[in-house]
Amino acid sequence: MMNSTERDAPIIRYRVYVYVWSCLIILTGLTLAAAYLEFSGLSILINIVIASLKASLVVWLFMHLKYESRLFKVMLLLAIATLTIVILITFLDVLFR
Amino acid sequence: MESERTGHLNQEGQRDYTGSKMGMWLFLYTEFLLFGGLFLLYAVYRTRYVEQFHTAAASFDTGLGAINTVVLITSSLTMAFAVSAVRKGDRRRSVSALFLTILFGMGFLVIKFFEWKAKITLGLFPGAVEMFQLPQGEVIFYSLYYVMTGIHGLHVMIGVLVLVGMMFLLVRKKITEKDFIKIENAGLYWHLVDIVWIYLFPFFYLLT
Numbered sequence: 001m002m003n004s005t006e007r008d009a010p011i012i013r014y015r016v017y018v019y020v021w022s023c024l025i026i027l028t029g030l031t032l033a034a035a036y037l038e039f040s041g042l043s044i045l046i047n048i049v050i051a052s053l054k055a056s057l058v059v060w061l062f063m064h065l066k067y068e069s070r071l072f073k074v075m076l077l078l079a080i081a082t083l084t085i086v087i088l089i090t091f092l093d094v095l096f097r
Numbered sequence: 098m099e100s101e102r103t104g105h106l107n108q109e110g111q112r113d114y115t116g117s118k119m120g121m122w123l124f125l126y127t128e129f130l131l132f133g134g135l136f137l138l139y140a141v142y143r144t145r146y147v148e149q150f151h152t153a154a155a156s157f158d159t160g161l162g163a164i165n166t167v168v169l170i171t172s173s174l175t176m177a178f179a180v181s182a183v184r185k186g187d188r189r190r191s192v193s194a195l196f197l198t199i200l201f202g203m204g205f206l207v208i209k210f211f212e213w214k215a216k217i218t219l220g221l222f223p224g225a226v227e228m229f230q231l232p233q234g235e236v237i238f239y240s241l242y243y244v245m246t247g248i249h250g251l252h253v254m255i256g257v258l259v260l261v262g263m264m265f266l267l268v269r270k271k272i273t274e275k276d277f278i279k280i281e282n283a284g285l286y287w288h289l290v291d292i293v294w295i296y297l298f299p300f301f302y303l304l305t
Binding site: 009011012013014016017018020021024025028031032034035037043044047050053054055058059061062068069071072075076078079082083086089090094095 | 113115117119120122123129130134137140141144145147159163166167170171173174176178181184185211265284285288289291292295296298300302303304
């Protein structure tokens with residue numbers, strides 16, 4: 001009936017999702033530990049790095065960007081690049097005013 | 098017309114899932130930039146009021162924030178299960194997974210409600226007399242907290258409503274292993290809401 005010309009992304013197995021979930025929980029624990037230990041200035045960096053790791057896991061596997069076409073990945077990079085540039089320009093103003 | 102009724106079937110009866118998904122991803126990028134702008138606002142004020150952000154952030158209950166993080170992450174897991182299950186043709190399991198996702202989403206909102214309530218009873222909300230006596234940086238911190246968790250909470254609410262709709266469509270067999278783009282896109286939205294919270298949590302509860 002459905003004359004599909006598209007190749008569907010493979011169905012990710014439940015077990016893989018459970019692994020991703022475990023990693024996310026462990027990273028949440030790590031971010032809590034990092035905050036508790038208080039590395040002062042470093043803790044901001046650690047928190048942002050851990051949050052970005054978690055977000056990457058969600059995007060890559062839960063949202064299965066891994067199996068999408070390259071265009072989707074380029075579009076995500078463009079969005080990230082846009083935000084990064086906006087942040088950089090803003091801070092150039094804020095820090096060196 | 099066939100193509101109008103099924104939405105994503107073109108005239109040759111071919112699916113255009115790439116188009117549907119791209120539309121969703123484009124929308125998610127605009128969401129990303131919306132929250133990105135708010136995080137930028139947070140970052141700028143944090144560099145200006147380091148000490149006051151520190152004091153205000155310390156008044157937040159890290160435990161509740163952590164519980165909510167676990168709740169949302171787990172809801173993302175059940176959401177992913179729901180999509181995989183329907184693609185495997187197991188609609189019953191998909192409905193149960195969606196039901197759990199909805200419960201987690203509502204649980205998140207309930208915890209959030211009590212957190213807001215605790216702050217509001219202390220008079221810590223925009224426009225309150227108590228807020229005027231606080232230093233400028235703390236006022237900004239609490240205001241950003243309400244705006245950012247508020248917009249995020251709104252997204253959770255909308256997500257819950259969308260998922261209820263998906264459950265309805267699943268039960269009525271409008272979503273099947275051959276036709277799963279609606280639940281797929283709903284899932285993408287739900288995961289985005291999860292990602293936003295992944296960043297909100299350290300910024301408001303941990304960076305003390």
